Amino acid sequence: MKAKIIITPKKAVLDPQGKAVQNALEHMGYKGVRAVHVGKYLEVEISGEKESVRQQIDEACHKLLSNPVIEDYHFELE
């Protein structure tokens, strides 16, 4: 089973990396870029039964993979 996890900075948190990418895109001549947010993407291949995997991944996201104070996460299992 594969978990695809996306971790993004919360909307209220400053995202200097996103701002830097936005500026770079503007300098390269891309028009109409209104905002950029930069986050992390993780793929975890894990064996087990679906519900227990879901619970494990959720706990791992909360404890290790994201910082819940400043980041949101969501994931899909497939």
Place this chain on the structure above:
Amino acid sequence: MKAKIIITPKKAVLDPQGKAVQNALEHMGYKGVRAVHVGKYLEVEISGEKESVRQQIDEACHKLLSNPVIEDYHFELE
């Protein structure tokens, strides 16, 4: 329009960050973790017509956002 971009290391490229996360998960007692891959996730809010946005984002991914030698990317527009 929002582009959701996922950038991952190519399968043939060493992914030490993924390996570190995998080891950390194992040390924390999560069983059955077979592999972890760590990549980047970007959301770009951009205005324009869909086909021209698709072309711009594809070019930006290739030139700025990813390193095509060691990374793959894919994106969705919504």
